[in-house]
Amino acid sequence: MQVGLSLPQFGPTATREHVLRCAQAADAAGFDSLWAADHVVVPREFRSPYPYAADGINSTIYPPDVMLEALSLLTFVAGATERIRLGTSVLVLPMRQPVLLAKVLATLDHLSGGRLTLGVGVGWCEEEFEVLDLPYDRRGRRTDEALQLLRAFWSQDWVDFEGEFYRVDGWTCRPRPAGPIPFWFGGDTRPQMERTVRFGDGWMAAPRSPLEKTLRDRERLREIAERAGRDPASITVHAGGAGFLVPGELGRLAEELHRLAEAGVEHTTVRADPEHIDRTPELIAQFGAEHLPALKA
Incomplete structure (x- = not known):
């Protein structure tokens, strides 16, 4: 199993110094990847229900907290790390102009030495699309065209x-990425699986789905892939938000990750605990030394 770290992107943990310490600690400790989520703006009150929570509330966003922009954040940590991969979880693709995005992503991948993984979503917050003057109801079709343009x-x-x-009509865009940028798609709807x-x-x-739901959704994905003539094994399965790096609880977290690996999940992410900011680099190093080797075996 590969294990990534969600970068400190929201609230009081999203400082320059803390971001650097966490990214460099994860790079040194053997973590496989660093991840950033994507929101541009946050409304005073959400009208749109968050689809991945039973109560419809995204508990990771507390306006007006700091919320670092995803691609700027990944570019920042790319220059401070050496080998760890960089990913979006997920980039809301229909909110981005695809020609400009092709340039930005290719530059990031080029300068990082081919370390980018592009996690893609279609978005859930209708009011965020409204403030950006973009149509919400056609975001799936816009995403499909954007993907074609990027490639x-x-x-x-x-x-x-x-x-x-x-x-x-007859345009070029350089640089090209250092290598093929993997596309990972987030979401449990049938259109997103297709x-x-x-x-x-x-x-x-x-995000944060119970393992049983993740496995049911994985079976749905396999069926769609087989009907389309694609080998399901060619699609990496990622289950994010496995838990927090908490003092005294690293062993329990490792057990949960082993349970995911035994169920066939190939990639996951863990988070720094905002209650233990000062100890986060130490906890990253400890988890890397004590638990990552067995998870990767």
């Missing part, structure tokens, strides 16, 4: 593309 700009010398939302099968290298289970 075109990263593989073709000159791009000609005409779709429902975007048109490009998108995973068509475009993806990995699938990201709904």
